[in-house]
Amino acid sequence: MRTAAAIATGVLALPCASLAADLPLKARAAKTVYDWTGFYVGGHFGYGDAGFGPGTNPLPLQGAGLPHSATGLTGGYQLGYNRQLANRVVLGVEADATFTSPLDFPAHERAPAPFNTTIDYVGTVRGRLGYAFDRFMPFVTGGFAWGHTHINVNDADGVTELSPVGHYQTGWTAGLGLEFAVSGNWSAKAEYDYVALSRRTYDLGTFGMANVDVDPRIHLFKLGLNYNFGDTPWMAPVNGKTKLPESGDWNVHAQTTMLPQGYGPIRSPYASPLSLPGRGQFQATWTTTAFLGARLWDGGEFYFNPELAQGSGLNGTLGLAGFSNGEAQKAGAPFPKIRAQRYYLRQTFGLGGEQEEVPDAPNQLAGKRDIDRVTLIVGRFAVGDFFDGNAYAKDPRADFMNWAMWSSAAYDFPADLPGYTRGAVVELNRKDWAVRAGLFQVPDAPNSDVLVFKTGGAVVELEERHSIFDQPGKLRVGTFYNSGNTANYRQVVAIAAANPALDINDITIANQRDRSKYGFYVNLEQQIVKDVGLFARASWNDGQNQILSFTDIDRSVSGGLSIKGSHWGRPDDTIGIGGAVNGLSDAHRDFLAAGGTGLLIGDGRLNYSPERILEAYYAWKLNSWTTMTFDYQFITNPAYNADRGPVSIFSGRLHAEF
Known part of the structure; x- marks a missing residue:
């Protein structure tokens, strides 16, 4: 019996042992270790400070919540x-560029x-020398450095820049850090x-000042x-697999x-510094923006967008x-x-109730949300x-590129110089309509880069969604009110007339x-047929006091x-054509005609x-992530002056995103 039992036990044990060997949870698996080998590209954001030597008067740059410094916030x-070697030592080489912040105007004054x-x-x-602790890698770094410094020679007020003088300087750098593999191919x-x-000597003798030695320590x-691309640069890893599992909680x-x-030469019988030059001109802008998003908790999301502008x-x-x-x-800056x-x-x-899918996009995390919802936004x-x-x-x-085409142009929305503010927005959304309202900081004076809490701006907007002959559309109606430090056009003109x-x-x-x-705007978008849509806007403000922020x-x-472009076999291309007519109140016209200047305009006189x-x-869509645009604008009566122009402006635009 003992022999039979032993045989039976052995027979039963054999398939069990075989089954256990087939179960991954029962088998001993080799641990996968993260490999740091490969090419990578990325961006950084931070804060810094610098000294340039005695008597150099460092320019204070914005810290945005941190103290102003000679670098301010930095990014690049x-x-x-x-x-990565077999002994976990990681050898690397890295090149980077780091840029500084704009001027902190109050500190400078x-x-x-x-x-x-x-x-x-x-x-x-x-060069970089690190040691891999799986997904953690501390490292030291050092090598060659260079930079561009410049000196602003100021007017008698000690603030207004007269003449910048700049030089390139070379040197060395050393540092240390810690890198961590987060998810997917990101670290x-x-x-x-x-x-x-x-050290570089600046010759200021032509300005009646002694030479200055600039010796940067940053x-x-x-x-x-x-x-991280792996060993093949600029391509996803083989079979599209990422180094680590992806995460849906950030993007x-x-x-x-x-x-x-x-544009070329235009008619210009008279001009001021705020007039388009009559000889014609060429300029260019370049922006690069990162859109970072993170899900903090159920329904809670945080977004951060550092941007380089040149x-x-x-x-x-x-x-x-x-x-x-x-x-x-x-x-703008060079x-x-x-x-x-x-x-x-x-x-x-x-x-x-009913839910809708939310696709992954800039400042938008993928997932589902209720169509009926309340949303609160607080920040910048x-x-x-x-x-x-x-x-x-x-x-x-x-x-469209023109300010009067992509916005309700008479809405003087609160903003600093690049067009942003701080405040709060609340929205109630339903399937066929939404209502939203916002309270915002305004600049401390017209065209100022300093936002203050002493006064503010408000807007309320109703959005209605409809369908006409089965074609979707939206109508938005908004009303706005700003309170700010501005002058009254009528009073200024009267004082100027009495005191020539x-x-x-x-x-x-x-x-x-x-x-x-105060004022209002009306904004319509309507699809006519598939892939063809129209837009229309109308906006108005009272026009009695200075424009504060926009234009x-x-x-x-x-x-x-x-x-x-689906109509001619290029579905990702787009043709746009539109027009705008802008006007001024009587008080605003009289102010400009008397020689006043606005935010962007003022020819010294005005034939309105x-x-x-x-x-x-x-x-023209070049590929899945790049678009090239050719644009033409014809503007008559630039800055409302029938004595000037017209002007034909030719533009190109190269836009890439991922």
Whole structure:
């Protein structure tokens, strides 16, 4: 019996042992170790400081919540290659470029000087030596560095820049950091770099000042993200597999847009610095933006968009009320400048019922949400991110470029110089309609880069969704109110008439105090047939006090068509054609005619006529992530002056995104 039992036990054990061997949870598996070998590209954002030597008067740059410093906030991009050895030592090489922030205007005004020194950017090529603890890799780094510094020679007020003088300087860098493989092909890093550049003597003798030695010593603290390609550069890993599992709780997108514009000689019998030059001009802008999103909890999301911007619009973004380049900022610079353009928290409260799919996109995490919902947004953003939307005319990186085409131009939305503000938005969404409202900071004076809480702006918008002959459409109606430090046109003109010896623009500044501006806009988008849609806008403000933030328009109407290329075999291409007419209130006209200047315009006198704009573009899709656009704008009565122009503006646009 014992023998039979032993045989039976053995017979039963054999299939069990075989089954256990086939079960992965029962088998001993070799541990997969993360491999750092491969090419990578990425971006970084951080904060720094610098010294340039005694008597150099460093220019204070924006810290955006942190103290201003000689670098302020910093940001840029990097690329490199790592090779992990069998003993877990990681050898690598990396090149990067780091750019500084714009000027902190209040700090600069508090510390006037005959000249100021600043650094525009730092570039490095470095070796890296690390040790792989699986997904963690501490490293040290060092190598060659270079940078561009310049000195601003100031006017007698010690603030107004007269003449910049710049030089390149070389040197060395050393640092250390920690990198961590997050998910998919993404890794995150924290890094500190010390940069020492060679001393350079600036000759200021032509300005009546002694020579200045600029000896940069720079501290950079960086947080970065890298996308790792593996051993094959610029391609996804074999079979599309990522190094680690993907995560749906965060996403990364990016865009870059280059937009050159130019025009030839125009009629210009008289001009001011705010007029389009009569001889013609060519300018270009370039922006690069990262869109980072993270899901914090159920319904809670955080978004962060650092952006590099370089260049300026025609004539420094001056001379047109309906300005021709939607990428042009009022704070343009010859070298890229980094800003934390958006950082906001979005909380969505679902109300139950039917749900909708949300695709992965910039500033949008994939998932599902209730159609009936309440959404709260708090932070820094552009008012146009959530108001005055339109499927056919809204994004100067993708469709119409002129300011009067992609916005309700008479809405003087609160914004700093690049077009952003801080505030809160609440929205109630239903299937066929939505209502949203916002409260925002306004600049402390017209065309100021400083946002304040003392006064504010508000807007309420109703969005109605409908279908006409089975073709979808939306109608948005908004009303707005701003309170800000502005001058009254009538009062300024009266004081100038009574005191001819006084400059009208000095009177304007003296007349500024807390005043209001209100108005409305109507915005329609309507599909006509598949892949063909029209848009129309009308906007108005009271026109009694200075424009605070956007542009010199008190009345505006615009409209046009957008046609997708499916009708000629290129479904991803788009043709757009539209027009706009901009106007001013009587008080605003009299102010400009008397020699006053606005945010963007002022010829010294005015033969008034409405500003009329025609724009047409063709957006040619080169591949899944790149689009080239050819654009033409014909503008009569630029800056409302029948004595000037007309002007034909030719533009190109190269836009890439992922």
